Amino acid sequence: xxxxxxxxxxxxxxxxxxxxxxxxxxxxxxxxxxxxxxxxxxxxxxxxxxxxxxxxxxxxxxxxxxxxxxxxxxxxxxxxxxxxxxxxxxxxxxxxxxxxxxxxxxxxxxxxxxxxxxxxxxxxxxxxxxxxxxxxxxx
Ligand SMILES: [Zn+2]
Numbered sequence: 001x002x003x004x005x006x007x008x009x010x011x012x013x014x015x016x017x018x019x020x021x022x023x024x025x026x027x028x029x030x031x032x033x034x035x036x037x038x039x040x041x042x043x044x045x046x047x048x049x050x051x052x053x054x055x056x057x058x059x060x061x062x063x064x065x066x067x068x069x070x071x072x073x074x075x076x077x078x079x080x081x082x083x084x085x086x087x088x089x090x091x092x093x094x095x096x097x098x099x100x101x102x103x104x105x106x107x108x109x110x111x112x113x114x115x116x117x118x119x120x121x122x123x124x125x126x127x128x129x130x131x132x133x134x135x136x137x138x139x
Contacts, residue, residue, distance in 0.1 A: 001047035003099070009048050011028070011044075018030035019033075028044050029042065029066060038078050038106060039075075039080060041074060042102065042104075043101065043104070044063070045059050045060075045062070050100070051089040070104060074104055080106030080108055084107060086103040
């Protein structure tokens, strides 16, 4: 469950160093070396999955279980006013390394970060169709 060409797998294997801040049997967390803000860190599963939909529920749960306590620690350590929890899947969504990772990004007023959120409107016909299609996929 590791990819020899994956930089995050190399970090897990200890072949590439990292600024580790948390580790358990399933999860590793460390400071992002290209931080968007002070305290920006990554939570990754120790097994190689490209996108979150590939993960067994228990592996995903193990990663998500770290989010509250690591958020609390990072925000307490940095004094940030807020934070984003971000998880990108595929290049089109901003994924730069093909190994699942969850970003914790501390935020402050005037930090210059942001995202476009061009909200549309959901009409009933589209909603009904999507609800049905998604429910069908969930089985
Ligand atoms: Zn990997």
